[in-house]
């Protein structure tokens with residue numbers, strides 16, 4: 001079965017600025033895949049080349065096996081994309097926008113149901129320009145889905161939403177995926193990526209520098225889990241540095257800090273029990289996706 005999206009060696013420059021360089025990306029049908037990366041790393045350019053808004057300098061994009069360059073019309077019917085804020089006129093009403101998009105679609109979703117689902121029913125008669133940032137955002141995401149795309153690109157879909165609204169949008173995106181739509185999500189929010197994405201690709205300066213599930217990224221780049229505990233004066237401490245998975249051990253001021261990965265927690269617990277320290281309170285700090293992301297990018301920019 002063809003993947004929903006297959007990008008092969010995509011390159012795109014704007015004049016002398018290289019926006020995307022030799023980028024490969026594979027998105028299987030039914031997945032939510034996140035594109036992460038700092039400002040200007042090439043995420044939007046990648047997405048825009050993938051759905052045909054921009055022409056790549058070289059490389060290929062296939063959507064469900066169709067070559068996007070050779071068959072732009074067929075590809076356009078399979079993909080949906082979230083418009084930029086500036087793409088809708090301020091005076092268009094929420095209900096009119098949904099109606100317009102539905103009228104253009106081959107097999108549109110139910111308009112009333114869309115308005116209800118995205119919390120827009122009360123604002124059906126409001127002009128786009130009068131909406132708060134959060135409601136604009138909801139409308140733009142809702143419009144991306146009106147034509148029931150099999151693959152949808154959502155670019156910073158929860159920017160400007162309050163915490164509750166973000167969670168509501170996450171639930172809706174999961175529902176969209178359950179309905180069979182594949183999602184490519186551009187985001188700067190690590191909690192969003194962790195919660196929604198099956199896989200992540202991290203871009204830096206137009207190149208893909210890491211890829212994997214959120215857990216793989218955390219395990220690979222997060223720097224390991226840190227366990228800290230106090231040691232009573234006079235207490236003999238076992239040799240922790242030799243335990244499997246332990247990376248570093250630091251003693252200072254009656255406290256020990258052990259950093260490690262993989263199976264080291266079990267080995268550490270066992271060693272402490274054998275040493276009579278089973279009741280010692282352990283402070284365990286596991287790295288988050290944000291920790292991993294920040295470390296990865298620091299490593300990238302390090303000379």
Ligand SMILES: Nc1ncnc2c1ncn2[C@@H]1O[C@H](COP(=O)(O)OP(=O)(O)OP(=O)(O)O)[C@@H](O)[C@H]1O
Nearest residue numbers: 014017018019037038039040041042043044045046
């Ligand atoms: N239309 C354009 N003309 C000239 N340069 C552009 C254009 N669009 C993007 N760029 C440049 O291409 C590079 C990649 O930009 P892009 O918008 O793809 O990055 P991004 O990762 O989506 O950034 P952000 O997180 O800020 O949205 C940047 O250096 C940007 O300045």
